[in-house]
Amino acid sequence: MSRALRAAALLTTVLISSAVLTGCADNTATTTASSKDLSDVEIPKTVDPDTRITIGSPEIQVALKLSGQIDKIPFKVKWANLSGGPQCSEAFRANSLDVCSAAEIPSIHAHWTGLDTKLVAAAFRTDPVKNPIYELGIAPGAGVDSLADLRGKKIAYSPGQAQGALVLRILAKAGLAKSDVELVELPSTGDVYPTALGGGQVDAAPLGGVNIKRYPAKYGKDGGKTIPHGLRDDPGHLWVPTASVSDPQKAAAIREFVKYWAKARVWIDTHPEEWIEGYYVKDQGLSREDGEYLVKTGGHPAIPDDWTRAIADQQKTVDLLAKETDQKPFDTEILFDRRYEKVGAEAVAGTGADTGSDTGAEAGAGS
Template identity: 70%
Template sequence: MPESTLTTIAATLSAALLLTSCTGATQSTVTGKELSDEKIPAAVSPDTTLTVGAPQLKVALELSGQIDKLPFTVEWANISGGPKCSEAFRAGALDVCSAAEIPSINAHWTGLDTKLVAAKFRKEPFRHPVYELGIAPGAGIRTLADLRGKKIAYSPGQAQGALVLRILERAGLTQEDVQLVELASTDDVYPTALGNGQVDAAPIGDVNVKRYLTKYGRTGGTTIKHGLRDDPEHLWALTDSVGDGQKSAAVRELITFWARAQIWIDKHPKEWVDGYYVKDQGLSREDGAYLVERNGHPDIPADWSGAIRRQQQTIDLLAKKQNREPFTADILFDRRYESVAAEALAGDGNGEGKTP
C-alpha cells in the first residue's frame, strides 16, 4: 500500500479513536439496515476499490498466485480483529475486515452498522479449540469447577471475554463466584499475567498455548480444555460498503477469492508455514507447523443457519451478563452472500461442510 494511503488511514483511525472514546458502552442505537431486497450487480467494475483489512488473506493470495487476478482494486490495510477494524469502520477508512464473532455484536451495541458476509469454522472432528484455559502455576485449578473464587483474565469486548462467560456458565458459576480481572488480550499479555500470578486463569490461543507450556510448564503452569466451540471466523463489512452497488459486487468477488484461499492454505501446509508463519509472521517452522496442525481443516458452510444460531446464543449470553439490550442475530448477516463462498468451492471441485 502506498505510504500516503497508510498515512491517511492512520490519521482517520486517530479520529475514530477519539469518537469511540466519547461513545458510552451502553449506548442504545438503531443499526441493522435491511439489504436483502437490494440486488448485487452481476459484474464488478474494474474501477471499484475496496479497502480490506485481512493481512492473512493478502499473503494467501500472493502465495497462491491469485492476487493479481482480482477483478477490482484492493487497498490492503495491515489490520484485522475487532477493535482496530471497528475504529477503521467508524473513520470510513475500511470496507471489509477479518474478525471473529464478537466484534459485530459490540458494533451493533455501539451504533456501528456492519454485516457479516462470509463465515468459516474448523471442520469436525473438532480436534482443537482456538483457545485453551491457561492455568497459573500453583493456582490449584484442575477442572472448570475449581474456578470458583479465582482471578480470571477478562476482556469484555473481545472473543476471549465472551468465552470466559461461556466457561463460567458451563461450570455452573456466575461472575460473582469469581474475580474477573479486566485485561486487554493483546500479544502475550495473558500468558505473562498467568506467569507472574496476576491472574489464576486466562484463555490463551494457538501458539501461545505451546509457548506458555514451554515457559511455565516446569513450574506448574498447565492448560485445561473448556469443551466449547470457539472457532468462528468471518469477513466483516461496513453496511455502507455492501449497500453500495459496485462495492457490493466487489465484496462478492472478494468472498470467492477468500474461499479459494482457505482451501489453498489447507492443501499447501508447507508453503503456508514458510510463506506466512515464518516469512511474514517471523515464527519458527516448528511453531508454524504446530499452528497448521491445530487449525485443522476449514468448514465453509453454504447454509448460515447454524452460524446464526450460535451468534444468537452469544448475543443472549452477553446481553444477560453485561446488561445489554438483546437483539436478533439475523440483522448482523448479509444473507445475499450466504452461498457465495461454498458455490465458489463447488465450482472448483471442493466440498464444503456443515456447521452445527
C-alpha cells in the same frame, strides 16, 4: 529488576492502557445500531474494475500472494494491516475500511455500540472441539484442574472480543456466574495473557495460537498448564460496514472478494509447506517448529452454504452476553447479509472443502 517486578510493571501499563481504551470505547455510541435491511437489494452481477475497496485481512493477503491469485482480483484493492474487532471497528467508524477478518463477537459488540455492520462470509473448523482456537491457561499454583475449580479465581477478560465471550461461556458451562469469579480486564494482544498468568496476576486466561504451546513450555516447571474448555470457539467471518454493502459497486466487489477469500482458505489447507514457510516463518517471524504446530492444530476449513444453524448459535452467544453484560438482546439474523450466503461455498465446491449446511453449528455451540 526481578522477573516478578517486570511482570507487575508490564501489567500496570497494560491495565492503564486498557482503562483508557475502554473509556474511549464507551463514549463512541450510546444506542444500538439501526441495522439496515438489505435483503431485497440486488447486487450487480458484474463489478466495475475501477471499483476500489480497502481490506483488512493480512493472512488472506499473504495467501493470495503465495497462491498467485492476488493479481487476478477484478477490482482495485487497498490492503490494510488490520484485523480483529477493536482495530477494524475503529477503522469502520472512520470510514477507512470496507472489509475485515474477525470472529463473531465484534459484530455483536458493534451493534450494541451503534455501529451498523454485516457479516458476509462464514468459516469454521471441521473438528472444532478437537482442534480449538483457544485453551484455558492456568497460572502456577492456581489450583485449577477443571472448569469447576474456577470459582473464586481471577480470570483475564477482554470485553468485546472473542476471548471475553469465551470466558463467559466457560463460566456458564461450569455453572458459575460472573459474581463467582473476579474478572480482570486485560487486552488479549501479544503476550499480555501469558505474562499475567506467569506473574500470578490472574489465575486463568484463554490462550490461542503458539501461546498454547509456549506457555506450558515456559511455565510448566512451576505448575503452569492449559486445560481444554470443550466448547466450540471457531467462528470466523468477513465483516463489513453496512454502508459498504449498501454501495452497489462495493457490494459487487465484496461478493467477488468472498470468492477469493474462500479459495485462499482452501489453498492454505492444501499447501501446508508453502504456508509454513511463506506465512508463519517469513511473514510472521515464527520458527518452523511453531509453524508446523499451528498447521497441525489448525483443523480444516469448513465453509457452509447455509447459515441457518450458524445464526442460531450466534443467537445463543448474544443472549448469554446480553444477560451477563446488561445489554439488550436482539435478533442476530440482522447481522448476516444472506445475499452472500452461498458465495464462498460455491466458490470452493469440488475442492474438498466442507460446505455442508450443518457446518459451523452444533448443539450447545453458543452456550
